[in-house]
Amino acid sequence: MKVKITVSFKKGIFNPEGDTILRTLNKIGYENVKKVGIERSFILELSEEMPEEKINEIAQNILSNPVIEDYTVTKE
Amino acid sequence: MKVKITVSFKKGIFNPEGDTILRTLNKIGYENVKKVGIERSFILELSEEMPEEKINEIAQNILSNPVIEDYTVTKE
Numbered sequence: 001m002k003v004k005i006t007v008s009f010k011k012g013i014f015n016p017e018g019d020t021i022l023r024t025l026n027k028i029g030y031e032n033v034k035k036v037g038i039e040r041s042f043i044l045e046l047s048e049e050m051p052e053e054k055i056n057e058i059a060q061n062i063l064s065n066p067v068i069e070d071y072t073v074t075k076e
Numbered sequence: 077m078k079v080k081i082t083v084s085f086k087k088g089i090f091n092p093e094g095d096t097i098l099r100t101l102n103k104i105g106y107e108n109v110k111k112v113g114i115e116r117s118f119i120l121e122l123s124e125e126m127p128e129e130k131i132n133e134i135a136q137n138i139l140s141n142p143v144i145e146d147y148t149v150t151k152e
Binding site for chain 2 (some may be wrong): 006018019021024025028032033034035036037038039040041042043045046047048050054058062067
């Protein structure tokens with residue numbers, strides 16, 4: 001059983017890595033890229049079903065920073 | 077128009093960040109997590125359609141390390 005937790009910046013939070021990539025792309029000839037957003041996904045392989053509550057604990061306490069990041073959970 | 081480029085380690089390449097997260101989770105009570113894989117996604121917002129060839133250039137040359145990483149492209 002797999003669970004995918006995807007973490008991204010909340011709206012309005014500045015994303016320095018995406019900004020650097022955007023400026024690099026624009027500089028080297030890819031001018032029609034207007035924004036670069038970044039997400040990180042953690043694919044957890046589980047030996048047995050895990051309650052949603054525990055998955056949310058992992059997402060909030062270990063994999064994301066709830067002050068500046070949001071996460072979504074999808075089961076695969 | 078949005079294009080999402082997702083980068084992950086090739087099979088068999090050691091993923092130190094995933095391994096650290098896995099050991100941490102196991103240590104603090106989430107013993108039934110057996111593996112942690114990691115993917116990074118770059119969501120490019122484009123002002124106009126970009127040829128697939130150019131998207132692959134960006135993915136290969138800027139966003140991934142083709143020696144150890146694979147990427148997939150999805151249009152949104």
